[in-house]
Amino acid sequence: MSDYLWDKSGEVDPEIEQLExxxxxxxxxxxxxxxxxxxxxxxxxxxFTHWSEWxxxxxxxxxxxxxxxxxxxxxxxxxxxxxxxxxxxAVAPVxxxxxxxxxxxxxxxxxxxxxSNNEIASxxxxxxxxxxxxxxxxxxxxxxxxxxxxxxxxxxxxxxTPMSVEEIAEARRARDELILALQVASxxxxxxxxxxxxxxxxNPGLNP
Amino acid sequence: xxxxxTAAEMLLMVGQNRPEEARSExxxxxxxxxxxxxxxxxxxxxxxxxxxxxxxxxxxxxxxVPAVEVDDLVQEVFLQAxxxxxxxxxxxxxxxxxxxxxxxxxxxxxxxxRAGEELTEEIAAQPGERRNEAVEVLExxxxxxxxxxxxxxxxxxxxxxxxxxxxxxxxxxDSVRVNLSRxxxxxxxxxxxxxxx
Numbered sequence: 001m002s003d004y005l006w007d008k009s010g011e012v013d014p015e016i017e018q019l020e021x022x023x024x025x026x027x028x029x030x031x032x033x034x035x036x037x038x039x040x041x042x043x044x045x046x047x048f049t050h051w052s053e054w055x056x057x058x059x060x061x062x063x064x065x066x067x068x069x070x071x072x073x074x075x076x077x078x079x080x081x082x083x084x085x086x087x088x089x090a091v092a093p094v095x096x097x098x099x100x101x102x103x104x105x106x107x108x109x110x111x112x113x114x115x116s117n118n119e120i121a122s123x124x125x126x127x128x129x130x131x132x133x134x135x136x137x138x139x140x141x142x143x144x145x146x147x148x149x150x151x152x153x154x155x156x157x158x159x160x161t162p163m164s165v166e167e168i169a170e171a172r173r174a175r176d177e178l179i180l181a182l183q184v185a186s187x188x189x190x191x192x193x194x195x196x197x198x199x200x201x202x203n204p205g206l207n208p
Numbered sequence: 209x210x211x212x213x214t215a216a217e218m219l220l221m222v223g224q225n226r227p228e229e230a231r232s233e234x235x236x237x238x239x240x241x242x243x244x245x246x247x248x249x250x251x252x253x254x255x256x257x258x259x260x261x262x263x264x265x266x267x268x269x270x271x272x273v274p275a276v277e278v279d280d281l282v283q284e285v286f287l288q289a290x291x292x293x294x295x296x297x298x299x300x301x302x303x304x305x306x307x308x309x310x311x312x313x314x315x316x317x318x319x320x321x322r323a324g325e326e327l328t329e330e331i332a333a334q335p336g337e338r339r340n341e342a343v344e345v346l347e348x349x350x351x352x353x354x355x356x357x358x359x360x361x362x363x364x365x366x367x368x369x370x371x372x373x374x375x376x377x378x379x380x381x382d383s384v385r386v387n388l389s390r391x392x393x394x395x396x397x398x399x400x401x402x403x404x405x
Contacts, residue, residue, distance in 0.1 A: 028266035
């Protein structure tokens, strides 16, 4: 092989030189040897990927911290439930032969408070039953109790001595205050329950 | 005799992807530095790397695909190389690695074209009589075995020397020398065949 074909040194081969001249028209043009803008922008983007990786890691850490914070809030909400549920509830005297709708609500609230309190005291985890299930249980309990309650209430009313007008008014005020207090407690409980449910729905793994 | 030559050619072609044998420090060390700088996000270094290797990529593509398609494919090859650059373990092997990407891109081009569009008449698309003549000669070179045509295009079209081809492509200098010699011999035979008709 001639040196000219190998490294363009030595005697020039006319045939090869002719081919070089002819085929050189198809060669890579010097102006095209400069880097296009489209590729330059890719270099910048590539350098940026290092920063984007760091940013992604930071976002993950923030998400983890947010999860911890939400978890601690949930624990606080749980801690509020026993304090509310351990409040003693005094039931106002019931008028003869009549259980008002409000009294029923009071009983229902007291029942649910006691139930939650028992669950906490026994160390069992909260069970999130569907509301319809809870109400159906309550309704069946009420249906059972309604057959008995009027009789016992009538018996209690018969055994009680008649109250004066002032005493009745005072009892009603006390009952209203109690209802108000229970409504506040109920609202707080509902709020806590909603928060716990929303946490459970967003991250079921948190719920034991 | 021909079988013996073919076997020897095959052996040389098999040995072509051994970049460690093709080291020539005069060409190699700037590329290594540039590759490392590009990995750090240096645009200027990528520009210099592009200037160094664009003729090689252009030549490899020209040996395989129509001339009208080559410029676009050169851009695509460099874009692909840039995206995959972080996967390159040894910066010294950049030339051979880029050449392999280029060859794969050319194969991919033919696969896609086979599946879809019709081959455009390359010669008709090229303006100028001399350019048409050049494309005709290029077609003859393309009819040669792959190892020969690529080396010949890099030498005759891109004007690279044998040692430069060896370093840029990662071929061994011996392989390049043999490919040039035998390729040129076959090309001359083709010219004679064409002149005899």
